Amino acid sequence: MRHVYLDHAATTPMRSEVREAMDPYLSDTFGNPSSLHRWGRKASAALEEARAIAAKALGSQPGEIFFTRGGTESDNLAVLGRCRAISVEGGVPTLAISAVEHRAVYDTARWADSREEVRLVILQVHLDGTIDLDPLRVALKDGPTVVSVMWVNNEIGLLLPVPEIATLVEEFGGTFHTDAVQAIGKVPVSTTYPGIRLLTATAHKIYGPRGTGLLYVREGTEIAPLLYGGGQEGALRPGTEDVAGAIGFATALRLAVEEQAEEAMRLGALRDAFENRVLAQIDDVRINAGRARRSPSISSLGIDGADGGLLLNALDLEGVASSGGSACASGSSAASHVISALFGPDDTKATVRFSMGRNSSEADVSRAVAVLAEVVERVRGLEEVS
Amino acid sequence: MSRVLVAMSGGVDSSVAAALLVDAGHEVVGVTMKTFCYSDTPAHSKTCCGLDGILDAKRVADALGISHYVFDVEEDFTRDVIDDFVSEYAEGRTPNPCVNCNSNTKFKDLLARGRALGCDQIASGHYVRIEHGPAGSSLRRGLDPDKDQSYFLWAMPRSLLPKLLFPVGELTKSAVRAHARELALITADKPESQEICFVPSGNYRDLLAKRLSPVHPALQPGPIVRRSGEVVGEHNGYASFTVGQRKGLRGGFSEPMFVLRIRAPEREVVVGTRDELFEDVVDIGGLNWLGEPPAAGERVNAQLRYRDPAVPAIVTRIDDSLTLELAEPRIAVTPGQSAVLFDDDARVFGGGRIVAASTRTKRVATGC
Numbered sequence: 001m002r003h004v005y006l007d008h009a010a011t012t013p014m015r016s017e018v019r020e021a022m023d024p025y026l027s028d029t030f031g032n033p034s035s036l037h038r039w040g041r042k043a044s045a046a047l048e049e050a051r052a053i054a055a056k057a058l059g060s061q062p063g064e065i066f067f068t069r070g071g072t073e074s075d076n077l078a079v080l081g082r083c084r085a086i087s088v089e090g091g092v093p094t095l096a097i098s099a100v101e102h103r104a105v106y107d108t109a110r111w112a113d114s115r116e117e118v119r120l121v122i123l124q125v126h127l128d129g130t131i132d133l134d135p136l137r138v139a140l141k142d143g144p145t146v147v148s149v150m151w152v153n154n155e156i157g158l159l160l161p162v163p164e165i166a167t168l169v170e171e172f173g174g175t176f177h178t179d180a181v182q183a184i185g186k187v188p189v190s191t192t193y194p195g196i197r198l199l200t201a202t203a204h205k206i207y208g209p210r211g212t213g214l215l216y217v218r219e220g221t222e223i224a225p226l227l228y229g230g231g232q233e234g235a236l237r238p239g240t241e242d243v244a245g246a247i248g249f250a251t252a253l254r255l256a257v258e259e260q261a262e263e264a265m266r267l268g269a270l271r272d273a274f275e276n277r278v279l280a281q282i283d284d285v286r287i288n289a290g291r292a293r294r295s296p297s298i299s300s301l302g303i304d305g306a307d308g309g310l311l312l313n314a315l316d317l318e319g320v321a322s323s324g325g326s327a328c329a330s331g332s333s334a335a336s337h338v339i340s341a342l343f344g345p346d347d348t349k350a351t352v353r354f355s356m357g358r359n360s361s362e363a364d365v366s367r368a369v370a371v372l373a374e375v376v377e378r379v380r381g382l383e384e385v386s
Numbered sequence: 387m388s389r390v391l392v393a394m395s396g397g398v399d400s401s402v403a404a405a406l407l408v409d410a411g412h413e414v415v416g417v418t419m420k421t422f423c424y425s426d427t428p429a430h431s432k433t434c435c436g437l438d439g440i441l442d443a444k445r446v447a448d449a450l451g452i453s454h455y456v457f458d459v460e461e462d463f464t465r466d467v468i469d470d471f472v473s474e475y476a477e478g479r480t481p482n483p484c485v486n487c488n489s490n491t492k493f494k495d496l497l498a499r500g501r502a503l504g505c506d507q508i509a510s511g512h513y514v515r516i517e518h519g520p521a522g523s524s525l526r527r528g529l530d531p532d533k534d535q536s537y538f539l540w541a542m543p544r545s546l547l548p549k550l551l552f553p554v555g556e557l558t559k560s561a562v563r564a565h566a567r568e569l570a571l572i573t574a575d576k577p578e579s580q581e582i583c584f585v586p587s588g589n590y591r592d593l594l595a596k597r598l599s600p601v602h603p604a605l606q607p608g609p610i611v612r613r614s615g616e617v618v619g620e621h622n623g624y625a626s627f628t629v630g631q632r633k634g635l636r637g638g639f640s641e642p643m644f645v646l647r648i649r650a651p652e653r654e655v656v657v658g659t660r661d662e663l664f665e666d667v668v669d670i671g672g673l674n675w676l677g678e679p680p681a682a683g684e685r686v687n688a689q690l691r692y693r694d695p696a697v698p699a700i701v702t703r704i705d706d707s708l709t710l711e712l713a714e715p716r717i718a719v720t721p722g723q724s725a726v727l728f729d730d731d732a733r734v735f736g737g738g739r740i741v742a743a744s745t746r747t748k749r750v751a752t753g754c
Contacts, residue, residue, distance in 0.1 A: 310502050313455045317389075317415060317503055379502040 003319040004364045004371075008205075008357030009154055009182060009298055010323055014248070015207035015358070021251040022209065025244035033241050034232065043243050050243070053250035057257040058199070058216060059192040066215045066233045067246050071181045071202035074215040075104035077236065078177040078198040079148055081223035083118050086144045086175075088224065094145040096121040096136050098160060099341035100153045102179055106337060109148070123149070127342055129158050129292040133168065140172035147176045151183035155338040155353060156288040157298030159183075163193040170195030175221065181205055185256030186264055186295045197221045201253065203245070207358065208252030212245035263358070268296035270356050274365040275299055281373045286349060289342070300353045302343070306379045308350030314375035315352070320368050323353045389413040390551065391500035392509040393492065394447065394454070396439030399511030399554050401446040401573040402562045406553040407509055408450050415505055416447035416454040417496065421463040421487075422584050446571050459495055466490040468584055472597045475590070476604040478650035479722025480628040482538065482692070483582055488512075489541030489674070497549055509551040513559075514539055516552050523547035525676055527732040530558040537692045540726045540737035541674045594625050608653030613646070613662065621655050624648050630663060630718025644718075664715035665745050668699075670725045670738035671707040677735030680704065680727070687728040688712065690719055690740065696728050708738065711746065719743035 025046060031039030033047045048062065055062040068074045079095065086093040095118035097109050113120035121139050124132040131149065139145045147169045151162045162178050169176040177198035183189045185206045191199055199216040203209050217223060217236070229238030256263075275287050278301065286302035303311065308324045315322050339351055354368060390412045394400045407414045418440045440456055447454035467487045474481035496508045512535045513528030525547065528534040554562050566574035581588045598605060604625035609617045618639075621627065631645045644663050647656035668690065673679075680686055680701045687696035688710055698713040710725070719740060726737040 307499075307502075309455075309458070310499055313453075314503050316455075317453060375502075375504075378504065382498050382502045 001319045002367055003321075004368050005321045006354040006356060006360065006364065006368055007321040007323050008360070009157075009353065009355035011204050011210070012207045012357055013359070014209060015252065015255070017255060018208050018248045018251045022244040022248040025247055029243070033243060034230065043241075047241055047243050047246050050246035050250035054214060054246075054253050057250075057253045058201070059190040060216055061219065064191070064216055064219055066217060066236045067241065067249070068213045068215055068233075068237050069211050069239075069242070070213040071102075071179065071200055071205075072104040072213075073237075074200035074202070074213045075102065075148075075177075075179055076108050077215050077223065077226055078200060078217075079105055079108050079146065080112060080117075080226060081236070082146045082175050082177065082198060082221070083112060084224040085222040086146070087117065091144065092116065092119055094119045094121055094139040094143060095148070096123055096139050096145060097148045098123050098125050098131055098150065100125045100155070100158065100160075100338045101148060101150055102154055102181070105148050105150070105179055118146075125158070125160070125341060127158075127289050127292060129160055129289070131160065131165065133165070136165075136168070137172070140169065140174050145169070145172070145174040147174055148179070149176075150179040150181075151189060152180075152186060152295045152298075153338065154182045154298075155336060155351070156300035156342070157182070157295035157355075158289045158342075159187060159293040159295060162196070166193055166195030168195075170197075182295060182298070184253065185260050186267070186297050188260060189257075191216050191218070198223070203249035203252050206252045206256040209245050209248040212242060212249040214249065264296045267356050267360075270360060270362065270365055271296055271299050273362065274354065274356070274369060277366065277369040278372065281369055282376055285376075288339075288351070297357065298353060298355045300351060302347070302349035302351055303376060304349055306350045306376055307382070308352065310379050310382070311350055311352055311375060314379060315371060318371045318375065320371045322368075323355075324351055388506040389415060389504050390507045390509055391415045391417055391496060391503065391505040393496055393511075394418050394443035395511070396442035396446075396573065396576075397511065397579065398566050398571070398573045398576050399513070399559075399562055400443070401511070401571045402557075402565050403509055403511040403553045404446065404452065405450055405565065405569055405571070407551070408452060410553075414450070414452045415500075415503060416443060416450075416452050417499075418443040418454070418456050419463075419492065419495075420456055420458045420460060421491075422460055422468065442573055442576070446573055449569070449571060457495070457499060459491060462491050462495065463487065468593075468597070471582075471584075471590075472594055474722050475594055475625045476598060476602060476650075478604070478624055478648035480720045481722045482724050483584070484538045485541050485724050488538050489543075493542055493546050493550065497546060507549050507551050508546075509553060511554050512539065512552050513555055514552050515555040516547065516550055518548060523550070525734045526555075527728070527734075528552075528555040533559045536728075536732075536734050537689055537724060537726050540676065540724060540734055541672075542676070544674075544676050547676060591623075591626050598625075603653055604650070606653060608655065610655050610657055613656060613658055618643075618657065624650065624653055624655050627655050629720040648721075660717075663717045665719045665743040666712040666715040667744045667746055668710045668712065668719055668725060669707060669741045669743070670710065671741045673706070673708065673736060673738040675736035677729075677733065679736065680708075686710070686735075687730065689726045689728065690716055691723050696726075707741065715745065 029042050031043035033044035051062045051065045055065045083093045095109050099122050112118045149165050166176040175197050176195050179200045180189050181202050197218040202213040225236050232238050284304035288300035288302050312324050390407050392404045394416045444454050467483050471481050471483045500508050513533040514536045515526040517524050527536045605623040610619035610621050611617050627645050643657040646658045682704050684701050688699040689696040699710040702711050703709040721740050723740050725740050
């Protein structure tokens with residue numbers, strides 16, 4: 001059976017350049033960057049080189065890059081860390097997030113709201129990618145406000161107007177954070193846009209290692225750490241640094257940014273070919289946010305009259321890897337907050353997300369559509385299963 | 387070979403069923419049904435939502451190199467099995483929830499979803515044998531008389547039989563365990579589950595108290611009476627009683643007293659001596675046939691509770707329900723329990739639920 005991996009938004013295989021760049025730091029150059037001896041110095045030099053490479057790829061300064069252990073950690077650090085830095089000066093900040101944020105922001109914000117650490121404002125997102133900004137303006141005028149809007153949505157690939165919102169937030173003196181995890185390598189991402197003060201990125205979505213992320217913190221932006229310890233990463237993320245991970249991430253990030261324009265064209269063509277085949281071969285399928293500006297790598301389908309869980313099982317059995325919405329939510333039968341926010345709570349379509357990557361080919365998408373057409377027919381044929 | 391879906395509970399029997407199917411060359415798909423949540427189990431506990439079983443099944447599937455999925459059937463299970471269990475007790479009967487689960491929820495649902503996954507057949511780790519022949523498929527007792535589970539499968543739609551496989555039905559329990567050990571399956575020495583799966587404490591009264599209104603008659607005090615109507619005591623809710631039960635009957639009787647009947651409308655628990663527990667006429671309703679229905683006058687073998695031997699009986703009447711006359715009286719024939727009918731070759735040809743029991747002599751005496 002031909003196996004087709006179309007779940008690159010969940011995670012990606014490490015590319016060989018990354019593995020090769022990491023290799024020396026997994027064996028010979030093993031020192032602790034904080035040590036004062038030659039082993040330590042070598043490790044420290046490598047870490048700072050990684051920081052410089054990452055900074056350059058994002059258009060920032062090395063001193064603004066803080067390595068973390070992943071996207072979820074960076075999101076938590078940005079949102080909670082900034083809000084806590086504000087509350088130290090007194091008062092409860094407003095935290096405004098889009099309705100389609102990843103759970104690393106969404107659940108963190110709701111938790112902070114329930115603890116009365118913040119006043120939460122959720123900004124409605126429309127299917128064309130626009131966001132209701134009036135509640136944001138009200139919040140911004142009202143007092144210190146932290147805003148978190150993702151660059152590309154992980155479940156349906158929707159591109160959100162990050163540069164525009166960042167500018168608006170900056171004008172009013174608020175702090176803007178963006179989760180750019182799904183955007184890097186897919187759309188142009190840069191920290192040079194006015195107003196982007198905090199930005200989350202992670203390695204494993206761009207062919208880098210699992211467990212390494214970063215938070216960009218613009219010079220002059222105060223944030224409080226979530227962890228306390230040895231003072232590494234400017235005391236924002238203490239703990240002995242993962243040098244190999246940082247080198248791997250920096251390499252992956254540099255390549256992703258270098259190749260972005262060309263890869264986006266190729267992925268976009270592949271995704272369009274996929275969607276055209278889907279529409280031609282399967283009835284009653286909706287391309288989620290199909291008319292909006294989207295990531296070139298993600299195609300999210302809304303399929304009528306089918307059980308989503310079974311569809312994913314059946315696709316897997318025929319060798320096609322996909323996700324229902326996000327990989328994190330699979331296994332749960334509740335509709336995702338993203339789908340509910342965009343299509344209303346009563347949307348009954350099954351959501352299946354296909355996400356193409358570097359190794360995906362025309363043959364892959366054509367096989368995937370053939371399998372999808374077959375299993376959709378089978379799953380739809382099922383007599384009433386609750 | 388064909389693609390077969392195997393229901394894996396995370397126990398040793400279904401683990402070995404899956405292994406045997408893999409050995410036979412089938413493409414095997416493991417499925418665990420998530421049936422209910424123990425609401426009083428702390429959320430962080432591994433046993434919440436039967437997670438333990440799901441994880442064990444996943445590990446076995448992984449060791450066997452097969453796919454494994456979880457089907458969430460909580461809603462159906464609650465409606466068809468738990469709600470029915472509660473309402474049967476509320477009406478003074480003693481239900482077999484496993485019969486309902488197998489016939490209404492498990493196999494029907496697995497077959498429907500299995501089809502969507504491209505599976506031609508459905509298998510489980512039940513100790514029963516199935517024979518697929520030109521004349522149709524028939525269900526027989528499992529080879530291991532101590533483990534036979536045919537009593538729980540009589541209520542399945544007959545149309546499902548041709549699709550079913552029961553690989554461990556041909557084995558003894560000890561052979562199943564030995565096979566699991568040989569394959570080093572992590573479930574090899576897992577203890578048997580004895581209790582009703584959704585009553586892990588074994589105390590079903592807590593479940594009734596939770597799901598019935600606190601003022602439900604089944605939970606209110608009522609009289610304990612003799613057959614004659616003489617009141618001999620008070621009970622604290624007839625839902626706690628089942629026919630044949632001795633425990634919990636206080637009061638200075640000269641000989642041990644047993645529950646003979648529960649008269650729900652009167653909230654009465656009728657008690658009597660052990661001798662009074664024996665009955666030989668059984669009315670059975672809710673019939674289902676896995677083979678040809680018997681005719682009036684035909685001799686069958688009837689099993690009236692799990693782990694009871696089948697006794698010879700004559701079908702004296704049959705339409706939507708039937709009446710059996712047992713060759714010898716049986717103790718504690720209990721309304722709500724299944725009556726499963728076998729031929730002389732241990733084939734299940736059908737069954738029903740016990741509605742009422744009486745004795746021939748008494749019938750004559752009361753002119754019924």
